Amino acid sequence: MPLLELLRASPALLIALCAVLGLMVGSFLNVVVYRLPKMLEREWQDQCASLKGEETPPGTPFNLVVPRSACPSCGHKITALENVPLLSYAFLRGRCSQCKAKISVRYPLVELLTGALSGFIAWHFGYGWATVGALIFCWSLIALTFIDFDTQLLPDGITQPLIWLGLVFNMSGTFTELQTAVIGAIAGYLSLWLVYWLFKFATGKDGMGFGDFKLLSAAGAWLGWQVLPVVILLSSVVGAVVGIALILFARHGRHVPIPFGPYLAGGAMIALFWGNAIMRAYLG
Helix, strand or coil, X not given: CCHHHHHHHCHHHHHHHHHHHHHHHHHHHHHHHHHHHHHHHHHHHHHHHHHCCCCCCCCCCCCCCCCCCECCCCCCECCCHHHCCCHHHHHHCCXXXXXXXXCCCHXXXXXHHHHHHHHHHHHHHCCCHHHHHHHHHHHHHHHHHHHHHHHCCCCHHHHHHHHHHHHHHHHHCCCCCHHHHHXXXXXXXXXXXXXXXHHHHHHCCCCCCHHHHHHHHHHHHHHCHHHHHHHHHHHHHHHHHHHHHHHHHCCXXXXXXXXXXXXXXXXXXXXXXXXXXXXXXXXX
């Protein structure tokens, strides 16, 4: 029996396959979260040097593929056996095999989160293009969440393709009708753009980054304009609770910016699964 027919006939196999695939993608997302901001920084430095008429010295290649991952403490190159999702971290007991420096627990957590969400997506949507699209959507949101936590950046290299991919998947009505997806992409961007300028006129300060506009635009492109209020409400509530908790318990300065992208991503992820049900319950 061909693999696709086997996956169609066996939901359990589909869930298991997506979960394992999610673990491997989670390992790659750790690389994206660490390297993509550094790649952008190098690109900006090259652009600044070009504007000044300066020549940038040739550097060693640095992208998502090369160089090989290495221990930040001793430079030990990570072998294939040391890069197996979850298992390698457990076998190494969370330490480098050479210098015994601690490995951040976030690496296996990202892998576990991505694997668990991938399996849940397969269970929720079943066999079909909806699962493929939801996997791409959620993997992108996970990468954006941790990049924004670390750097307060939402790279265009992820947000902009995510908008177009949402429209492509909805050409056949995978998650919503194409017309509502187009309106959602426009409304998602303009709604936060208006909030940004109103806040700026009132306070003279920037309340959020332009990447937040594009992320909400992507949510609208994938899920449709009707679900945008749910995304904004959920992200605002979670962001307010977490922000107050950071100020009260973690001594987070009130004037220190708190990234809004992770909460938008969380709201969009909840809306992907239950957005329409939440809207129906609220309206009915």
